[in-house]
Amino acid sequence: MTGECIVKTENLTRTFGSITAVKDLSIEINRGQVFGFLGPNGSGKTTTISMMLGLINPTKGNVNLFGTKLCPDSLKRVGTVMDTNGFYPGFSARDNLLIFGSLHKPADRKKIDASLEMVGLASRARSKFHTYSMGMKQRLSIALALLDDPEFFIFDEPTNGMDPEGIAEIRSLIVKLASQGKTVFLASHLLSEVEQVCTHLAILKKGVVIRQGSLTELLSKDNRGELEVVPSDFDKALSVLKDAGYETRIEKSSLIVKVHEGDAEKISVLLVTGGVPIREMRLSKPRLEDVFIEATGQN
Numbered sequence: 001m002t003g004e005c006i007v008k009t010e011n012l013t014r015t016f017g018s019i020t021a022v023k024d025l026s027i028e029i030n031r032g033q034v035f036g037f038l039g040p041n042g043s044g045k046t047t048t049i050s051m052m053l054g055l056i057n058p059t060k061g062n063v064n065l066f067g068t069k070l071c072p073d074s075l076k077r078v079g080t081v082m083d084t085n086g087f088y089p090g091f092s093a094r095d096n097l098l099i100f101g102s103l104h105k106p107a108d109r110k111k112i113d114a115s116l117e118m119v120g121l122a123s124r125a126r127s128k129f130h131t132y133s134m135g136m137k138q139r140l141s142i143a144l145a146l147l148d149d150p151e152f153f154i155f156d157e158p159t160n161g162m163d164p165e166g167i168a169e170i171r172s173l174i175v176k177l178a179s180q181g182k183t184v185f186l187a188s189h190l191l192s193e194v195e196q197v198c199t200h201l202a203i204l205k206k207g208v209v210i211r212q213g214s215l216t217e218l219l220s221k222d223n224r225g226e227l228e229v230v231p232s233d234f235d236k237a238l239s240v241l242k243d244a245g246y247e248t249r250i251e252k253s254s255l256i257v258k259v260h261e262g263d264a265e266k267i268s269v270l271l272v273t274g275g276v277p278i279r280e281m282r283l284s285k286p287r288l289e290d291v292f293i294e295a296t297g298q299n
């Protein structure tokens with residue numbers, strides 16, 4: 001059911017001695033969303049996931065999964081993508097799934113083949129794990145999570161240490177899961193990765209959520225963006241824009257101006273009336289990176 005609440009945390013807090021790893025975290029993730037959980041190293045992503053999975057207890061607050069308190073039945077509906085270090089390097093993908101997939105119930109070879117097919121490893125099912133690329137190893141851990149047909153997937157930094165090809169493989173798999181109605185929680189510090197797949201996100205800084213909402217909302221807030229201007233006279237244009245208080249930099253053969261809604265028109269009037277004809281002008285959309293830098297103060 002679209003709109004059904006899959007996870008809700010209320011004032012979730014966890015301290016370790018004098019360190020507050022997560023503070024008053026309240027988020028809600030609904031069915032079908034790909035929820036990006038963004039934050040620099042040490043901002044509390046893994047601690048939050050551990051509380052969501054009941055691996056550690058919150059110091060305060062609570063987690064609600066599928067409308068109920070954490071319990072074995074609700075946790076069975078969650079697929080966590082495990083660390084790939086757990087697989088046997090000398091065994092094939094299929095044998096690894098046979099071993100790990102049968103830890104708590106009899107192995108189902110049909111399901112194993114279907115999972116390998118889903119993650120695009122069917123043709124390499126018999127190759128030894130140690131011959132896999134990082135992307136393939138991570139896809140195998142997704143295949144393992146798929147064996148239980150979970151409704152909700154939790155990924156913690158799934159593309160750590162991967163090359164661009166591996167990152168793209170995981171990205172398209174997440175999109176595929178979402179297109180099948182799965183809900184995905186993706187903790188990452190890779191902005192472009194989150195921007196390309198997420199529908200919603202929260203930005204964490206030192207354990208506190210400082211921004212959250214849909215990706216569209218966050219990107220359109222204040223309608224920030226950059227205006228690329230090619231003026232007829234660079235020096236004159238720079239001085240006009242500086243006098244008007246605009247933050248401007250030179251990039252290749254253009255001036256880049258940080259703008260908000262309505263600024264593009266004002267700038268074109270300013271330049272023209274200031275005696276600087278404009279050769280070209282282009283408004284670019286704001287990127288998640290801009291929102292992140294502004295929110296966290298971190299580049």
Ligand SMILES: Nc1ncnc2c1ncn2[C@@H]1O[C@H](COP(=O)(O)OP(=O)(O)OP(=O)(O)O)[C@@H](O)[C@H]1O
Nearest residue numbers: 016019020021039040041042043044045046047048
């Ligand atoms: N078991 C623990 N004992 C003491 N401090 C801890 C423990 N686990 C986490 N912390 C601290 O809590 C804070 C948040 O850590 P956490 O691992 O949740 O962050 P993270 O965002 O997942 O970081 P990374 O991206 O580096 O994995 C850090 O300051 C960390 O040192």
